[in-house]
Amino acid sequence: MSEERIRSLRYGDRPALWVLVACLVGWILAYHHLLLYGGVALGLLAVAAFLLSRRRGWRPDRFFLLLPLLVIAYGIYADQRLRSLRSMPRAVTLYDASVRVNYPVASSAESAIRYDAALLTSDGGEIPILLTLPGESAELYGMMLRGDLDLVALLGDTLPDSYGRYLLGEGYVAQAYGQSLETAGRARTIRCRLMEGRHHLISRFDSAVGDRLSAEDKGLVYALCLGERLHLPRSVKSDFTSSGVAHVLAVSGYHLGIVFGLLSGLLGLLLPAYRHRRLRYLLIFLGLLVYTLLTGASTATMRAFVMSGIYLLAKLLGRRADPVQVLSLTLLFFLFLNPLSILSVGLLLSVSAVWGLMSFMPILLRLVSPSLRSLRFVWSSLAACISAQIGVLPFLFLFFGRAAGSMLWSAIPVVALSGLLIPVGLLTLALPSLPGLPRLLSLLSGGMRAVTETFGTPALSLTVTMQYDLVLVVLYYAIVLTARELFVRLYNRRTPYDFL
Missing domain, CATH: 1.10.287 (Helix Hairpins)
Structure with a gap:
């Protein structure tokens, strides 16, 4: 029993x-x-x-x-x-300002490129900003610029809008618009070097593969494997959003989980002895750190990295990693690092998805346990999708006002294909001259695009529109948590025969 x-x-x-x-x-x-x-x-x-x-x-x-x-x-x-x-001026023009451009993050329009950057102050400090430069400017990595700058603070006496809260949650303090900036040297920080290395990796891959992969397939590989969405066409993003699987495009715990599994399997073959377990944990941690920085170190990716670090530390100390404690410690880390990180949409969606998985996936797997291995895989994938959807649903209605019901069935083929595409893509990015890999990548990425195009149609997307506020979010979680505990108590009182 x-x-x-x-x-x-x-x-x-x-x-x-x-x-x-x-x-x-x-x-x-x-x-x-x-x-x-x-x-x-x-x-x-x-x-x-x-x-x-x-x-x-x-x-x-x-x-x-x-x-x-x-x-x-x-x-x-x-x-x-x-x-x-809050003491920063709401809008001000800075003359002869010094800015360090770290790396490009997105194309806001055809005529502008946004960069992760830092405004250097006279006392030696740095203010993280989102810098917008004209589209014809080169892709800059670790460049020092000097000139006039329009600065708009994100946090003032009034609360910022949804996009402003998103930027605050990602660690930015202000938006800046370059007027007449000139190059004033280079700043070779570790993060800038990694992002520039990612750029060279993409350029080398693009030259080696050539026309064997379409522009859409290349953009999908860069987004899934490296977190680089500058090359991803808007139509592909729209299909992923309509089919309810846009979260796959953002590097987060799912992607780090695949890399974690690859590193664990590889190091298990190279260092199989029990006495080498501490070295294995250290190498896995360093590998995850490099991958996190290489993909841009977004808040959602950092959440997964911190949770992985706590899990590895527990393994190293021979302790059981309690999921509630690990999730709480992860959020505490972000709250002390940056109090405004709690506004990050990616962090809240990521944490709520993990809570849904640890709360409801064991129940679904216990209720239904197919005997065939293929059916177990399908049901496990569907149970993970349902559990994660239960966790993130109120935040989808809070931030976006809608949720796609097609996620429950489109996620199974997308997760299966991306679970193959990410390791194959990473191997191909490292060794693009290996025969057969570009063709395999083309098949996998083409399959993913076909799935999202099919389930992204209005007839199959089944989009539900609803606007939540914070009161409804709290009420939703209170009802769901109470219902779960009542079900668990009723289930545990029954014998297996009576329940079936």
Whole structure:
């Protein structure tokens, strides 16, 4: 009977989760200028709880009594970080400004290219900005520019729009528009070198493959394997969005999971001995770090990398990696690194998808367990899609106002094809002269585009339009979590025979 039971998710005895909740409350108070009133209210509440426990002879947990202090402490930290951003002028023109251009991130239009860049201040500091330059400018990597700059701060007295919150979540403080910038040298940082190396890798691959791959197939390979979406046609992006699998184009935990598996398998063959396990974990960690930086180190990719690092650390220490603790520690890392990272759409979608997988996928796999291996693969893929969709659904309605129902059936062939395309693509990018690989890439990428074109049609996409707010998001998760726990309790009370 014990083998048939479904494990209940316990949140009460997870210290990292409660610390995360306290930090989130402090963040909300600081973001909405309520830190003083909230601090007074929490202080009075803590004192009242302490006096009541003394009067009735209770022994309250000291950890929970310290949570209000943690709320206030993190609120002060977040307020100091946000105050420096709010003090920036909303819009200003800087003359003779120094800018370090790291790498191009997107084409905003046919006449403009956006770059990840940093504005260098007179005191030696750096302000991360999203720099827009004319489209005819060269693709710059690690270039120092000097000249006039129009700067628009993202965080002021009023809350930014959805795109502004997205940029803040990705670590940018302001948008900048170059007027008359001239080259003033090079800054060879490690990140710039890696991104320039990615550019050379793409150029070498393009020259070696030639016409054996279409422009659409090349753009898809670059996006899936390297996180480079500058070469991806708008029509392909639209098909992936309409079919509900646009998340596959953004390098995240799924892609890092494939690289993790490849590194684990390769190092398991090269260093099979048990005494070499620490070296294997270290090499896997370094490989994931290089891949994360090579693909642009977006917030969603960093989330997957941090979770992988915590998992490897637990393996190294011989400890079990509790999923709730790992997820909470990952979010705490981002909150302390950048309080505004909680606004990142990619981070929230990534975390909610992981929560859905760890909450509902074990239930679905327990309810249905096909005997045939091929059917088990199909059902496992479908169960993963359903579980992730349960997790991300409210955020899709919150940020985009719609969700594609076709994701439940289009994701199975797309995940299967991309699971083959990513390792084959990485091998072909490294060794483009190997015979047969470009042809295989063409078949895989062509199959993915055919699937997304088919399921992206209005008749099959089944797009649901609905607009959520934060209250509905919280209510959704409360209802779903309660329903899950009730189902688990009912299921665990039954014998396998009675349930079937």
